[in-house]
Each structure stands twice: as structure tokens, then as C-alpha cells.
Amino acid sequence: MSTSNVIPGSAAVDALYDEAEHWHVNTGNARIHAKRLRGRWRTIKWASAAVWLIFFLGPYLRWDGRQAVLFDIPNRQYHLFGVTVLPQDFWMLSLLLLFFAILLAVATALAGRVWCGFFCFQTVWTDIFTWIEERLEGPPPQRRKLDAAPLTRDKLRIKATKHGIWLAIGFFTGFSFVSWFTPAPSLWLEFFSGQANGAVYITVALFTVGTYLLAGFLREQVCFWLCPYARIQGVMLDKTTLVPTYDERRGEPRGRVQKGEGAQQRTFGDCVDCKQCVAVCPTGIDIRGGQQEGCITCALCIDACDEVMDKVGRPRGLVRYASLDELEGKPARPLLKRPRVWVYSAILLLALSGILYGLSSLDAIDLKVLHERAPLFVTLGDGSVQNRYTLKVLNKMPEPLTVRISVTGPPGLTLVGADAPVNVHEGGVTATGVFVKVPKKNLTQEQAPIRFRVEAVRPNGQAIASERTSVFVGPPR
Ligand code: SF4
Ligand code: SF4
Numbered sequence: 001m002s003t004s005n006v007i008p009g010s011a012a013v014d015a016l017y018d019e020a021e022h023w024h025v026n027t028g029n030a031r032i033h034a035k036r037l038r039g040r041w042r043t044i045k046w047a048s049a050a051v052w053l054i055f056f057l058g059p060y061l062r063w064d065g066r067q068a069v070l071f072d073i074p075n076r077q078y079h080l081f082g083v084t085v086l087p088q089d090f091w092m093l094s095l096l097l098l099f100f101a102i103l104l105a106v107a108t109a110l111a112g113r114v115w116c117g118f119f120c121f122q123t124v125w126t127d128i129f130t131w132i133e134e135r136l137e138g139p140p141p142q143r144r145k146l147d148a149a150p151l152t153r154d155k156l157r158i159k160a161t162k163h164g165i166w167l168a169i170g171f172f173t174g175f176s177f178v179s180w181f182t183p184a185p186s187l188w189l190e191f192f193s194g195q196a197n198g199a200v201y202i203t204v205a206l207f208t209v210g211t212y213l214l215a216g217f218l219r220e221q222v223c224f225w226l227c228p229y230a231r232i233q234g235v236m237l238d239k240t241t242l243v244p245t246y247d248e249r250r251g252e253p254r255g256r257v258q259k260g261e262g263a264q265q266r267t268f269g270d271c272v273d274c275k276q277c278v279a280v281c282p283t284g285i286d287i288r289g290g291q292q293e294g295c296i297t298c299a300l301c302i303d304a305c306d307e308v309m310d311k312v313g314r315p316r317g318l319v320r321y322a323s324l325d326e327l328e329g330k331p332a333r334p335l336l337k338r339p340r341v342w343v344y345s346a347i348l349l350l351a352l353s354g355i356l357y358g359l360s361s362l363d364a365i366d367l368k369v370l371h372e373r374a375p376l377f378v379t380l381g382d383g384s385v386q387n388r389y390t391l392k393v394l395n396k397m398p399e400p401l402t403v404r405i406s407v408t409g410p411p412g413l414t415l416v417g418a419d420a421p422v423n424v425h426e427g428g429v430t431a432t433g434v435f436v437k438v439p440k441k442n443l444t445q446e447q448a449p450i451r452f453r454v455e456a457v458r459p460n461g462q463a464i465a466s467e468r469t470s471v472f473v474g475p476p477r
Helices: 010-020 040-060 091-111 114-119 121-137 140-148 153-179 184-192 198-218 220-226 228-236 300-312 339-360
Strands: 069-072 077-080 083-085 243-246 319-322 365-371 384-395 401-408 414-416 422-424 429-439 447-457 463-473
Touching: 010 300, 040 069, 040 114, 040 121, 040 153, 040 184, 040 300, 091 114, 091 228, 091 339, 114 121, 114 228, 121 140, 121 153, 121 198, 121 220, 153 184, 153 198, 184 198, 198 220, 300 319, 365 447, 365 463, 384 401, 384 422, 384 447, 384 463, 401 414, 401 429, 422 429
Parallel strands: none
Antiparallel strands: 069 077, 077 083, 243 319, 365 384, 384 429, 401 422, 401 447, 414 429, 447 463
């Protein structure tokens, strides 16, 4: 046999076989130390994880002179890029939650657990923690050796550094979380001078410990045992869903490459049983066993297997993103012919339209009108009927406003107590009492609608206003 017929790269595969003894399918009794390989999906995984930089940097973004996004819970105001959302506008939050829930369902139906594999905080933080572990302790065999070795000064130094960095990441995770709820730049000073609220210290401490334990120790166990999404994903997938899949028809029967074996002599399928797909799997499962609850669809096994296929001179894609239909030889169903895509898209569109409508119709100032009930009205000596109202003006702008009040209603109406404009500080509410008088002869019904209006001009010249309808009560007719 000429050497040119020998399966290319079989020497390199030999090295993988030596290594293969280390890789075992996760049975839950040993810590997973996954191998790291470069590849297309690894790059995509890093790029998608970078989305989380928004979590750390977002609180420092400024808009209109204040924190761009601030969930100011003590004052029950939520500032989003110049728009202030109040608790009464929270119906938008329901739509936002619906939007993300459906988005998650769509993504899962089309491409499996992409959220888990590429965006979930648990898998992203675990990925970063294990990357640090690898930088300090070396690749998996070295790490296992270090774990089993007796405690020496060197081991203590490496382990202390690792745990110190993990705790620091946990701390910054907690600190960044709190920064969305309290002005971020001043939080640094308040926190480290001991002047921050007790709830801030408790939250940061909980996040620090939680992140350290979940990403440092529990890792894939969270995906297996704690995450409810892993349980419900089964109902969202169907035979058209694209997920990382092992092509059994092409790969089986699996078998190792024998020394000096020629391509024509090989009686096995394309799977050379090197276990590289198991080695790189962060949850330690074997993709060759079919779709499994433990698969977070991170696609790292695709990179691993493609690299092996390159070595043995076989086409890439033995493990690839594919649907069950495709593997059974059925034609792929076009996206637009799937009813669930239409249903999900319609719900997404509705939720998004509702949110956009809500945001675009938010007033810059808000007016509440409370009609005095005791007494509902008084008849004055001049024959007119008088009602009393309390007006509450909320200023959602970042600067103080001088607000003018006016009212329209039955003919002859006069407003008393609102001659001077009302001052409302930024983000504040000012309550003011006013009287409305109407000549009795002009009242044609016991209750007549009246409409209050507040208006102000911002320093930049923008006129803003808000109106609220109430009722004017007169004697029975
Ligand atoms: S599927 Fe690919 S990576 Fe996994 S054992 Fe077979 S050849 Fe190796
Ligand atoms: S089987 Fe593949 S896609 Fe699934 S979790 Fe493991 S490496 Fe990721």
C-alpha cells in the first residue's frame, strides 16, 4: 500500500486517541473540564457574549444630562433615554415581557436553545470563569492533575488568584446590577465610603456570592437541574428545528482509524470515535446520542468535529446544524410555510406596536385631577355653584418647570386659585387646590364634563402640555 492511500492526518488522530481516554460523558459525578478549541462557532460565541458588555457599561451612558437608563425605584420613576415611565405606564412592561417571551419561543422553535448556548448569563459567565481557569491552571489534563495534587505553595497561589478573580467578577456583576437602579457615578463614592443604602450592600453581596457559586462551581449543573427552560424546551422544538446534530447515517458504524489504514480499506462510517465532540462540550454530553436535555446548542462540537474531519480528509459537517427532517432525507420546509412562524410573528408585531404606541404617547408632564367629595358642590350667595379640585402635576422632565393651569367646561365658568403658575421641580409632583365656579342658570345637567389643561415651556423652547377630563357637579335637576 502506498503511503498516499493512507488516511491523511492519521498520526494527528493518534494523538487524539491518546487524549480520548480523558473524555467521559457527564454522569454528574466528576467536574467537567471542557477542552477549548478555536473555530467558527467559538468566535460567534465570544461575539454574542460581548452583548453583556451593555450590562456593565450601560449605567454610565448619559442622555439629556442624566443617566440614560435608570430604574429609580424609591421615586417610582423609570427613565429610558429621556422618556420617564411611571408605574401607571407599566402595561408596557407586560408587553415587553410578552415580546421577549415570544422572541425566546421563536428562537427556540427555529434554532433550538440559542439563548442558552450563546447569550444566557449562566453559560456566558461560566465560559469566562473557565477561560480564566485555563489561563491560570492550564488545559484540562493539567487542571485535573492540579486538583488531585497535594496542597503546595504554588497550588495555593494559583487557586487563590483564580478564586480572587472569580470573586472580583462576581462583585462587578452585583455592582453593575445595582447601578441600573441608583445613579451609577455617585454609587462608587457612596459604596466605598460606606454611605450607600443597606439594600445596595446586601444586593451586591448576594450577587457576588451567587455568581461565584453558580459560574465557578455549579456550572453545567444549573443547566441540567436548576433551569426551568431546559425542561420546557422540548415542547418548542419540532422536526424542522435546526440544532447541532450528529449525522448518524454518515457517521455510523463509528470506528477508530487503524495504523496505516487506507481510505479504501476503511469499513466504518466517517466518525473516527475520537471523542473530541465530547471533549469540548461544556455540559459533557455526547452529541452522538441524539438530542438531549443537556445540550445547550452552543455548537462547539461542530467546530471540534470539523477540525477532525479536516485531519482525516473527510468533508466537514458530520456534526452540523440540521433538522431531524433533513437527516431523514426530507426536504427542508421553507420558513414562511410554517404556521407557528406566522403566529409568533403576529404576536411579536402586536406587542412591539403596543410598546411603540405607549412610548410615543407618553406625556412630558402628567396631570391628575381629584374632585373634592365632601361637599360635592356648594351654592354661593351670588347664585353660582362651586366645586373644589386638587390637581397633581408631575414633571417628567430633567429640569424644573413653571406650569400654567386652565380649564374649559360649561359657559360662564371661572377658575379660582390658579392665577399664579405652579412650580414643579424635575421628577417631582406638586399638588394645588383650585375652585371652579359656574352660574347655576348655565348648568343644564347635574354632572357636566370639564377639562383641565396644564402647559409649560421647556428651556429649549419646546411647549409641553397634558389634559385630563373631570366632572362638575351641580344640584339635582
Ligand atoms: S462525531 Fe466527530 S468529533 Fe465526535 S467522535 Fe466522531 S469524529 Fe470525533
Ligand atoms: S452537544 Fe454540542 S451543541 Fe450541545 S452542548 Fe455539547 S458542545 Fe454544545
